[in-house]
Amino acid sequence: MYIMTFKVYLAGPEVFLPNAKEMLAVKADLVREAGFIPISPGDLEIPKADTRFEHGLNISAVDEKMMLEADAIIANLTPFRGVAADTGTTFELGFMCGQGKHVFAYTNVKSNHFNRLMEQCDNSALPDDTGRYRADDGIAIENCDMIDNLMLHGGVIRRGGSVVVGDAPADEIYTDLRAFKECLALAKKKLLATD
Amino acid sequence: MYIMTFKVYLAGPEVFLPNAKEMLAVKADLVREAGFIPISPGDLEIPKADTRFEHGLNISAVDEKMMLEADAIIANLTPFRGVAADTGTTFELGFMCGQGKHVFAYTNVKSNHFNRLMEQCDNSALPDDTGRYRADDGIAIENCDMIDNLMLHGGVIRRGGSVVVGDAPADEIYTDLRAFKECLALAKKKLLATD
Numbered sequence: 001m002y003i004m005t006f007k008v009y010l011a012g013p014e015v016f017l018p019n020a021k022e023m024l025a026v027k028a029d030l031v032r033e034a035g036f037i038p039i040s041p042g043d044l045e046i047p048k049a050d051t052r053f054e055h056g057l058n059i060s061a062v063d064e065k066m067m068l069e070a071d072a073i074i075a076n077l078t079p080f081r082g083v084a085a086d087t088g089t090t091f092e093l094g095f096m097c098g099q100g101k102h103v104f105a106y107t108n109v110k111s112n113h114f115n116r117l118m119e120q121c122d123n124s125a126l127p128d129d130t131g132r133y134r135a136d137d138g139i140a141i142e143n144c145d146m147i148d149n150l151m152l153h154g155g156v157i158r159r160g161g162s163v164v165v166g167d168a169p170a171d172e173i174y175t176d177l178r179a180f181k182e183c184l185a186l187a188k189k190k191l192l193a194t195d
Numbered sequence: 196m197y198i199m200t201f202k203v204y205l206a207g208p209e210v211f212l213p214n215a216k217e218m219l220a221v222k223a224d225l226v227r228e229a230g231f232i233p234i235s236p237g238d239l240e241i242p243k244a245d246t247r248f249e250h251g252l253n254i255s256a257v258d259e260k261m262m263l264e265a266d267a268i269i270a271n272l273t274p275f276r277g278v279a280a281d282t283g284t285t286f287e288l289g290f291m292c293g294q295g296k297h298v299f300a301y302t303n304v305k306s307n308h309f310n311r312l313m314e315q316c317d318n319s320a321l322p323d324d325t326g327r328y329r330a331d332d333g334i335a336i337e338n339c340d341m342i343d344n345l346m347l348h349g350g351v352i353r354r355g356g357s358v359v360v361g362d363a364p365a366d367e368i369y370t371d372l373r374a375f376k377e378c379l380a381l382a383k384k385k386l387l388a389t390d
Binding site for chain 1: 247251277279281290340341350
């Protein structure tokens with residue numbers, strides 16, 4: 001069956017967690033159970049480097065190579081270290097969109113982009129003359145009923161991918177896998193239809 | 196001269212500024228002076244939509260179309276609404292890397308990714324057994340002497356692009372154009388060599 005050769009790249013902030021290896025192993029197992037081949041950062045040995053900067057370049061090279069080999073990405077866009085998704089993950093989602101691969105995303109935070117930004121500015125933003133919300137500093141707040149910047153959510157939806165919104169308890173937003181499982185099931189449905 | 200037909204996509208959080216139009220116009224003028232054709236979000240009419248969500252999809256479609264037409268991107272990775280770059284911009288940088296286009300980036304904040312993350316956790320992060328810095332919550336902090344997540348900085352450098360680090364006054368980090376000008380000059384040098 002052709003689908004058994006589909007490779008799914010797992011993007012997300014899991015790589016930074018204290019239990020990164022376990023988290024990625026569990027996600028990889030779920031991908032295998034769904035009938036795909038998982039690929040994720042951390043799977044490959046990073047070549048030794050003389051400097052921190054070169055070490056960063058080497059990881060970038062390895063991760064990009066994995067994405068080139070992958071047929072699809074499932075991006076964890078749960079807000080990380082602030083109001084928005086991890087920038088490494090958003091880069092990778094863009095990369096896979098640019099490559100024309102299958103793209104899927106999820107978040108474990110129910111509050112959408114607009115509501116999180118409103119919370120960040122203490123709900124001080126008001127609509128301007130054109131109806132666009134702006135905070136006290138004049139900076140506009142996107143109001144598109146999307147989970148993050150419209151390029152991310154829009155890029156996935158416009159390619160026929162799914163964006164799953166979970167609602168994990170505050171202390172489990174990086175470990176709860178319910179939204180990931182739902183996203184994986186939707187990915188399987190789409191990839192089978194493509195098959 | 197072939198270079199005159201090079202189209203440069205201007206990515207950055209400028210679209211959210213109160214003076215977005217003026218900022219993008221000034222950047223576009225500088226790109227024209229350098230001999231290229233500027234393209235930036237806001238240049239094209241966004242088709243009317245019935246819902247906020249569809250409006251978001253329409254902007255995503257227009258911006259992606261502009262990137263497909265562009266030969267290069269200059270991404271403004273100045274931290275936005277927190278510790279990292281605007282996620283729309285990082286998606287776009289990834290998209291252009293995935294498309295195999297010329298990529299350039301800059302920031303107006305001198306403090307690098309590691310130092311900003313250390314500041315965010317009140318310098319509480321310490322090296323673990325493997326030498327990797329981790330904050331109190333166990334979350335790892337990248338230490339690659341880069342301006343943001345290594346996929347961004349690494350993706351640009353590995354393609355022979357430039358990453359320019361500016362040092363704008365705190366109240367001018369979204370309007371100071373010195374780093375942009377330097378980045379544009381380096382882009383010109385590279386694109387002329389490619390020509």
